[in-house]
Amino acid sequence: MMHAKKRILAAIALAVVSAVSLSGCGGTAKKDAAKPAADAGKKMVLRYAENQPKDYPTTKAAREFAEIVKKKTNGRITVEVYDSAQLGDEKSVIEQIQFGSIDMARVSLSPLSEFAKQLNVLQLPYLYRDGAHMWKVLDGQIGQDLLKTLDKSGIIGLTWFDAGARNFYTKAPAKSMADLKDMKIRVQESSMMMDLVKAVGANPTPMAYGEVYSALQTGVIDGAENNWPSYESTRHFEVAKNYMLDEHNRVPEPMIISKKTMDKISPADQKIIREAALEAGKIERKLWAEREKASEKKVRDGGSTITKLTAAQHDEFVKAVKPLYDKYGADVKDIIKKIQDVK
Numbered sequence: 001m002m003h004a005k006k007r008i009l010a011a012i013a014l015a016v017v018s019a020v021s022l023s024g025c026g027g028t029a030k031k032d033a034a035k036p037a038a039d040a041g042k043k044m045v046l047r048y049a050e051n052q053p054k055d056y057p058t059t060k061a062a063r064e065f066a067e068i069v070k071k072k073t074n075g076r077i078t079v080e081v082y083d084s085a086q087l088g089d090e091k092s093v094i095e096q097i098q099f100g101s102i103d104m105a106r107v108s109l110s111p112l113s114e115f116a117k118q119l120n121v122l123q124l125p126y127l128y129r130d131g132a133h134m135w136k137v138l139d140g141q142i143g144q145d146l147l148k149t150l151d152k153s154g155i156i157g158l159t160w161f162d163a164g165a166r167n168f169y170t171k172a173p174a175k176s177m178a179d180l181k182d183m184k185i186r187v188q189e190s191s192m193m194m195d196l197v198k199a200v201g202a203n204p205t206p207m208a209y210g211e212v213y214s215a216l217q218t219g220v221i222d223g224a225e226n227n228w229p230s231y232e233s234t235r236h237f238e239v240a241k242n243y244m245l246d247e248h249n250r251v252p253e254p255m256i257i258s259k260k261t262m263d264k265i266s267p268a269d270q271k272i273i274r275e276a277a278l279e280a281g282k283i284e285r286k287l288w289a290e291r292e293k294a295s296e297k298k299v300r301d302g303g304s305t306i307t308k309l310t311a312a313q314h315d316e317f318v319k320a321v322k323p324l325y326d327k328y329g330a331d332v333k334d335i336i337k338k339i340q341d342v343k
């Protein structure tokens with residue numbers, strides 16, 4: 001009898017000790033546990049959605065982000081990264097972020113722009129001279145101001161991840177814009193991407209990323225478009241072996257957090273999250289540059305036909321997509337000019 005009582009008491013003591021350590025004070029120093037630190041916020045678990053696989057640059061950077069946050073909040077905030085679209089496709093993830101049922105995500109700017117139309121300006125075709133130009137824009141005031149346009153949709157943009165330039169790829173050979181004529185090309189769920197594909201003479205078919213492989217395989221679509229790492233990691237290069245380096249646009253990828261979630265976080269922990277996101281952004285850019293090269297090699301070794309465009313063929317694309325500047329740029333002419341003027 002006595003023995004059982006002792007065991008129960010011991011169990012209670014243990015529970016108290018673990019509760020103290022779970023409260024985020026580490027449970028090491030008694031005085032810390034007694035006096036809440038100025039920055040102590042609530043203990044939270046944040047669910048982070050990522051539609052790329054585990055070994056992809058954006059996913060790796062998300063895990064680094066989670067590590068930084070865990071360390072800097074002394075374990076108060078745990079970020080659980082769900083990769084490979086476990087939490088759903090991007091459109092539904094963004095909706096759930098608005099609703100607060102998913103806390104965080106890294107998404108492509110294309111579907112996100114449907115929720116804050118001004119963001120479209122940043123993915124206009126042939127807007128940037130190159131990657132370096134894009135980063136000057138995103139890291140500067142323009143990038144910051146445009147991220148803020150998400151606020152009114154209940155979404156907070158934290159940082160930008162790189163996603164290189166996108167190119168068309170097709171099952172049948174296509175070596176110039178004329179070859180894309182009437183082909184069914186999968187696009188992201190984005191009105192601007194639909195218009196871009198129409199402008200080059202093809203037929204856009206919007207579809208979630210995860211469905212593209214089988215759509216290519218079964219012939220529902222003739223092709224799609226994406227950057228080197230996505231073309232490679234999805235193994236689309238095995239079913240659509242013609243990759244045309246037209247580099248029609250650069251679509252950066254913001255890391256976002258639900259405003260509903262952010263509002264529940266203490267100001268000090270919000271600061272930690274914002275800083276950790278910026279750090280993760282830097283990490284991702286490095287990982288991206290490495291992966292781009294590795295993916296290109298894998299695709300080339302895999303036997304895809306890679307077509308470089310001549311200057312004249314490239315200009316055909318530039319000319320064809322010009323009308324998008326009227327449709328998506330009319331209200332933001334000043335921003336476009338500012339972007340173009342960034343040296």
Ligand code: GCU
Nearest residue numbers: 051090107108188209226230
């Ligand atoms: C890229 C991007 C994804 C996006 C995909 C797409 O791979 O990283 O987030 O879903 O493009 O084309 O849908």
